[in-house]
Every structure is written in structure tokens, then in C-alpha cells.
Amino acid sequence: MTIVRRVARPLLAAPLIQSGVDVARHPGPHAEAAKPVLNQVSGPLRLPNDPVMVVRSAGAVTAVAGSLLALGRLPRLSALAIVATAPVVQPVEPFWKEKDPELRRQKQATFVKTLGLIGGALLATVDTEGKPSVAYRGRKARKAATLALHEAREDAAESVTAVKVSGRKAAKQARRSAKQAAKEAGKTSRRSRRKAEKIAAQQAARAQKAARKGRAALPV
Template identity: 40%
Template sequence: MIVRRLARPMLAAIFISGGIGALKQPKAHVEMSEPTLSQISEPLGMSDQKETVIRGYGAAMVAGGTLLALGKFPRLASTVLIGALVPTTATHRFWEESDPGAKQMQQVQFFKNLGLLGGLMLAAVDTEGKPGVTYRAKLAGESIERNAKAARREAKLAALEAKNG
């Protein structure tokens, strides 16, 4: 569908761009993303390697964004981007800002990210009109059940025929 071919690259562009920025200038991203970065890097045992964490984040964004833009593994790519965007959204703590201008900027970024998360969630569940795994599993189960009933019925008929033979 043409909408998917247009929408996926449009949605992916911000992630590719942001990921390249994180790869090129990890120090700037480290400063912008505190204290959320500390909450992520410390459990990983990487509190002294925050630039490495940012580079990994950037690489995930470029990879996920590129796959999404190309329509290759779009559901997986969207899920990866959701995982990268959630901590980014947490860095925009507008409720902690006292300066009205800074608060408004952080609030805009926060809600922009929520909108992107919504788009990614839709992309992550989009089966492109094909039946999803859950539906196919349900059909397979129903098919097995029908076949089992038919086999039991055939066995009963064969037993009756043998008995009346």
C-alpha cells in the first residue's frame, strides 16, 4: 500500500537523524540525557562509559530507522525504536522545570515523543493486511480440532461397519 511506503520513511527520518547525531556527538547527548542516562547505565555496569551507551542508542536508532524506512522487518524495527524512544521521552522532565520557557520546550518534546510512540506502536502491530500470528494460531487450532472430530467420527463409523459387517 502506498501509505505504508510513504509513512514508514517519514516516521523513520527522525530516528535516523537523531541516531546519526548521537553517533557523531555522544558527549552532547550525555549532557542532555542526565539523569535518565545514569539510571540506564548504572545497572548495566557502564556508569563510566556513558558515551558508549549513547553510541549504542544511536546505532539502534539508525538501524531501526533504516529498516523501518526500507520496509524490512518493520514490526521488529518499530519495536526496537520504541525501546530506544521510551528512555528518551523520560529525559524531557517538564514537570521539574521552573522556567516557563524551558518547561514549555520540554513539554513539547515530551508530547512529540508520545506521538512518535503512538505511530511506532501502530507500525509494530501492522500486519499489512495479512493475518497475524495470533489469528493464524487460532485457525490452526480450529483446524486440528475439526480434523480430530472428523477422525473420531470416521473411527466410529468404521467400528460400526466392522460390527455389522
Template identity: 40%
Template sequence: MLVRRLARPMLSAIFISGGIGALRHAQGHEPMTENVKPFLKKIGVPTDDMETLIRANGAVMVGAGALLAIGRLPRLSSLALLVSLVPTTATHDFWAQSDPQAKQMQQIQFFKNLGLAGGLLLAAVDTEGKPGLGYRAKMAGDSLGRSAHTAKLEARLAAANAKSALS
């Protein structure tokens, strides 16, 4: 569909651009990671080499963004981008800013990322008009249930026919 062919590259452009920036200038992103370190420590990620983590996040953004842009593994790449967006969004701590201008800039970036997360969620669940796994599993279960019911009826008919043939 034309909308998907246009929307996917548009959605992924910011991730590819940001990922390239993180790969090229990881040390420039390090000061913004202070808000993320406590969360990373809590989930067991070592924070002594933030530059490597920034580059890894950037690589995910470039790779998954490129895959989404060309329509390859769009659901998986959308989920990968969504995961990569979490630490990036956490760096925009508008609630901790005292300068009104800085607060507004951080708030804009934070809510921009929330909007991107919404777009990625939509892309992650887009089955392109094909039935999703839940629907297919339900149909398979219903089909098995109907088959079992039909088998029972046929067994009863066969037993009734055998009984009447013996009489």
C-alpha cells in the first residue's frame, strides 16, 4: 500500500539520522545519559562505558530504521526502535529543569518521542491486512473444535448404523 511505502521511511528517518549522530559523536551524547544511568543499573546494565552503550543504541537505530524504511521485518524493526527510544526519551528530563526555556525545549523533545513511540506501536502491530497471530490461533482452535465435534457426530452415526444393521 502506498501509505506504508511513504510512512515507513518518514518514520524511520529521525532514527537513522539520530543513530548516525550517536555513532559519530557518542562522547557528545554522554552528558545527557546521567538520567538513564540509574535505570540501567537497576536492570543490570553496566554503566562504566556509556560511550559503547550510546554507539550500540545508535547502531540499533540505524539498522532497524533502515529495515523499517525499506519494509523488511517492519514489525520487528519497529519494536527494536521502540526499545531504543526508551533511554533517549528518559534523557529529556523537563520536570527537573529550572530554566523555563530549557524546560520547554526538553518538554518538546520528550513529547516528540512519545509521538514517535505511538507511530512505532502502530507500525509494530500493522499486519498489512493479513490476519494476525491471535486471529489465526483462534481460527485454528475453532477449526479443531469443529473437527472434534464433527468426529463425535460421525462416530454416533456410525454406531447407530452398526446397531441397526445388527438388528
């Protein structure tokens, strides 16, 4: 946390804490001022039909959130809670309807101060202290996921192509091996046939020679 934030957050939180404590301790007048707002939001938000209890609870939330903001604990969430309870804790008084000039100036000054506090709290809700915001991190994560998916698809396509190429190469190699085996088998068959013919010729020659010797040994 920088020095500016260490100083600015307590300064912003001080009037918020004071107003929250005051509303929690004395909710009656604030409940009367906040009735128009409560009448509009009680139904959609399902709030209890007890303006005093609602205003007191909102004041307590503002005081606690302001304390956390001053300490730098959960600053963005605390500021968001302050903004959410501002319509009840910091109700807008219609100063323009005031007839007394002095009271009108006082209410107008209070109105402007309230707007300033709410504006400061709004700025605190988007203060990421130099860190990437949730929206930025979400967009970055989405881009990274899209890129990873695209790369995965490309890798899958390359793998399929490689498998097809490997299959064609394997089939071609198998055909070559089969042709070579058939060729070698043919050569072996021809050699065996020639060898068998040679052996048969030798045996026939020996038989003819033995026959001639036998005829020569017979008496005339």
C-alpha cells in the first residue's frame, strides 16, 4: 500500500464511520428521511417492514465497512458496502424545497458533502492498487483459454496428419516387404528345383554306369 492510500483511506472513512455510528445509535430521524427510499426498495430487496431496524443495520454496516476501509482491509468490498448503504445512511434531503435561505444552504452543503463521500467510495471500489482488475484478469484468462484451445486443435490436426502419413508409409513398406519376400521365395524355389534336377541327373548317370558295368561282367 502506498503512502497516499495509507493517508487517503482513513480520511475518506472518518466521516463515514461517524455517520454510520450516529445512524446506528439514533436511527429515528434518519428513518424518517429514508422512508421514500425504503418504500421503493423494501419490496424488491425483501427488507423488513421496520424502517428503524433497517436504518440501524445500514448504519452498523457503514461503520464497520468504514473501519475496514480505514485499515486497508478488504478496501474494495468495504467501499462497495458503503455505496450500497448510502441511500439509507446518507439520504438526500430536498434542500431546494427549503424556504429558509440559511437552512437551504446548510442542507445543500450536506448534500454536496454526501455526494463527495459517495464519489470517493465509488473510486475506492475500483482501486486495484496497481494490480490487474478482475475484469482484466477474466479477459486475459479467456484469451489464454481460446489460444490454448486453438493450439490444441492445431496439434490434434497435425497428429491426425502424422498418423495418416505414417499409415501410408507403413502400408507402402509392407507392400515392399511382401514383394521382396515373394521375390526371395521365387529365387529359393528356382534354386531348389535346379538342385533337385542336378541330383536326379547325377543319380541317373550313376545308374547307367552301374548298368554298363553289369553287362560287361556277363559271359559272352
